[in-house]
Amino acid sequence: MSEFEEKVIEMLKKIDQKLDKVLEMGSKAPAPQPTPAATSTASAASTVKPSALVEKQEEEEKMKEKPPVEGRRVCTKCGGTAFKTEEDKSNVLHQMGGIKIYAKRYICKSCGNES
């Protein structure tokens, strides 16, 4: 390991310890005490915390985006990927000028399972 890498890891450990302290203070004392030490740790936390939250949100959004991708449908029963589609007349998605757009049902060609 290079000297630089060791320094970075040391820094990360220090940041981690600071975050632990801030989280501990936050859960124990609702009113933060305005000592110089406390304000410096608080500012360090405010720069680290929101970005971590944003990363988490972006990850969650990616997870949500994956399932509706067409053509990636997999049968929950047999794992088959060939489906025939049928309009589900009881499930109107959208109606405009007398034209109805129905939800689609996907029926597995291998086992007939509807998913």
Ligand SMILES: [Zn+2]
């Ligand atoms: Zn199937």
